[in-house]
Amino acid sequence: MNWTIPKFYGRSFDDYVIYCCVFVLTWLIPWWTRRRSVSLPPNPYGPSIFGRRPAILGAKNIWKQYAVWAQTYGPVISFRSGKSFFVILNNAAAIHDLLQTRSKLYSDRPSSVMLQLVQQDRIFTRLSSQDPHFPIYRRMAQEEMGTRGILRLLAILDENIPTLLKNLLSDDENFSTHLRNCQSSSIMKAIYGYSVKSGDDHFIKIVERWWLVVNAYLRPGIWLVDSYPILKFLPRWMPGAGFWKFASATRTQTNEALSSAFIWAQAEIKGGKASPSFVSRQLARHVDSSPEYTEIIKQVTGTMYVAGVDTVLSAMRTFVLMMVLNPDVQRRGQEEIDRVIGSDRLPLTSDRGDLPYIDALAKEVLRFHPPGPLGLAHSVTEDDIYNGMLIPKGSIVVPNIWAVTHDKTLYPNPMKFDPLRYFNVQLEKKQLQPDPRNYVYGFGRRVCGGMLFADAAVFTQIAAILSIFTISKEIDQFGKEITPIVDFTGGIVTHPEDFVCKFTARSREAVELVTAAMENRQG
Numbered sequence: 185m186n187w188t189i190p191k192f193y194g195r196s197f198d199d200y201v202i203y204c205c206v207f208v209l210t211w212l213i214p215w216w217t218r219r220r221s222v223s224l225p226p227n228p229y230g231p232s233i234f235g236r237r238p239a240i241l242g243a244k245n246i247w248k249q250y251a252v253w254a255q256t257y258g259p260v261i262s263f264r265s266g267k268s269f270f271v272i273l274n275n276a277a278a279i280h281d282l283l284q285t286r287s288k289l290y291s292d293r294p295s296s297v298m299l300q301l302v303q304q305d306r307i308f309t310r311l312s313s314q315d316p317h318f319p320i321y322r323r324m325a326q327e328e329m330g331t332r333g334i335l336r337l338l339a340i341l342d343e344n345i346p347t348l349l350k351n352l353l354s355d356d357e358n359f360s361t362h363l364r365n366c367q368s369s370s371i372m373k374a375i376y377g378y379s380v381k382s383g384d385d386h387f388i389k390i391v392e393r394w395w396l397v398v399n400a401y402l403r404p405g406i407w408l409v410d411s412y413p414i415l416k417f418l419p420r421w422m423p424g425a426g427f428w429k430f431a432s433a434t435r436t437q438t439n440e441a442l443s444s445a446f447i448w449a450q451a452e453i454k455g456g457k458a459s460p461s462f463v464s465r466q467l468a469r470h471v472d473s474s475p476e477y478t479e480i481i482k483q484v485t486g487t488m489y490v491a492g493v494d495t496v497l498s499a500m501r502t503f504v505l506m507m508v509l510n511p512d513v514q515r516r517g518q519e520e521i522d523r524v525i526g527s528d529r530l531p532l533t534s535d536r537g538d539l540p541y542i543d544a545l546a547k548e549v550l551r552f553h554p555p556g557p558l559g560l561a562h563s564v565t566e567d568d569i570y571n572g573m574l575i576p577k578g579s580i581v582v583p584n585i586w587a588v589t590h591d592k593t594l595y596p597n598p599m600k601f602d603p604l605r606y607f608n609v610q611l612e613k614k615q616l617q618p619d620p621r622n623y624v625y626g627f628g629r630r631v632c633g634g635m636l637f638a639d640a641a642v643f644t645q646i647a648a649i650l651s652i653f654t655i656s657k658e659i660d661q662f663g664k665e666i667t668p669i670v671d672f673t674g675g676i677v678t679h680p681e682d683f684v685c686k687f688t689a690r691s692r693e694a695v696e697l698v699t700a701a702m703e704n705r706q707g
């Protein structure tokens with residue numbers, strides 16, 4: 185029998201063989217050789233047998249473990265978890281070189297099958313830097329919360345302080361709840377023009393229920409379907425397809441969390457009753473634009489709430505813990521407030537320039553425990569080579585912010601809580617320690633979209649609390665002081681583990697000041 189080789193598009197099979205050879209010789213082999221000549225960053229776990237690693241990013245204290253490994257393996261370490269390849273950057277130089285200097289390459293976010301299934305890949309913190317809408321998201325955040333926009337928002341932060349102080353006066357046991365409500369109220373007002381009436385607020389509950397789920401279950405590496413995307417074709421009734429149930433419940437929750445307050449704000453604007461807000465200004469600015477813009481405003485503002493409450497709360501809980509454990513620092517802060525502000529009024533956001541010690545104290549809180557010790561993971565869009573190591577395209581790149589803010593070469597004696605480290609006169613070597621805000625708010629094109637708002641909120645709450653209260657150790661039933669342990673939860677945003685303490689009003693005048701501030705607010 186005679187075999188005839190068929191022709192495709194007028195070319196013979198031989199032609200295609202030759203094209204393939206040319207492709208392999210001119211592109212594939214050099215690429216392969218280049219890739220083989222550099223090695224991956226050291227893997228502290230050693231070779232993996234089954235290709236799957238435990239989900240580790242949100243584990244408690246994992247940032248400390250990475251920092252310890254960095255001492256043995258160098259500042260850049262890597263490992264594989266299922267199909268994901270993780271690169272952890274453990275010092276300021278590596279973070280600067282990759283996430284800042286090569287920001288164009290390193291600004292993507294890791295996506296995953298699960299994120300797409302729950303439709304979370306459109307929220308600000310998760311949006312791909314390759315998405316055509318990404319520059320619009322960033323521009324919007326800049327317009328509303330950048331150096332000019334922030335000036336409109338400072339009054340909101342000041343307005344919410346009297347309620348916080350009043351709540352702490354009447355019920356210091358639940359100080360975390362009061363701190364959370366204060367920050368939630370400020371954000372809801374700034375974003376939607378919505379005034380939160382009680383801690384039991386309907387909109388806040390919706391968002392917080394959703395965020396609890398997201399924080400706990402949407403970390404890279406948790407779901408098997410992320411490592412083995414083929415699993416998404418499993419019929420929903422099959423064992424192992426339980427992720428479908430989670431995905432569909434979370435998708436509904438996501439939609440509700442992003443839409444509820446937004447729809448309320450739209451109705452207020454339509455009815456001519458709205459107070460100025462992020463939503464009202466942006467809707468007015470894009471009044472003739474497509475519905476696409478409305479969707480973007482909804483995604484951006486919804487993310488602002490979730491990104492902005494837990495983070496500030498974490499910093500404030502660390503502040504309270506540090507005040508319990510460092511009474512000298514607390515006293516010094518109070519002295520500065522008494523000297524500069526006096527006892528006739530509460531400190532305001534605008535007092536920052538006159539309160540350098542409180543300013544330093546706020547920085548030290550962020551350094552001592554960055555609310556996101558591992559920041560938010562970036563992802564790299566091309567193969568890259570750094571210091572002779574290959575960072576493969578698609579790697580999940582994690583900045584270990586905690587390791588930087590506890591690097592002895594930058595911050596001597598890093599476990600000491602010491603605001604004086606930012607005053608160069610205090611340092612024998614005259615070496616100024618870097619401002620930790622350069623690290624704790626993230627890097628490059630993905631730097632925190634609400635950084636100035638967050639920073640002003642942390643400063644104002646700290647100054648106001650120290651002007652009215654002394655925070656101290658709680659006394660147990662046997663009359664002994666309870667010393668809290670310095671220990672932090674796992675998660676993306678991490679908090680001090682629950683602890684008890686007392687808020688005692690510093691004087692009768694302080695109590696009267698709070699009462700008067702509340703009356704002014706209501707009047």
Ligand code: HEM
Binds near residue numbers: 310489495496561637
């Ligand atoms: C002390 C409080 C806060 C800290 C420590 C903090 C820290 C961070 C960090 C580390 C990132 C990731 C940056 C990166 O990927 O390199 C981030 C992103 C972000 N933050 Fe904050 N944040 C805080 C408060 C806020 C507030 C109050 C808002 C809004 C009102 C906000 C909005 C955002 C947004 C929208 C992003 C996503 C930016 C993007 O993906 O392009 N944050 N933040």
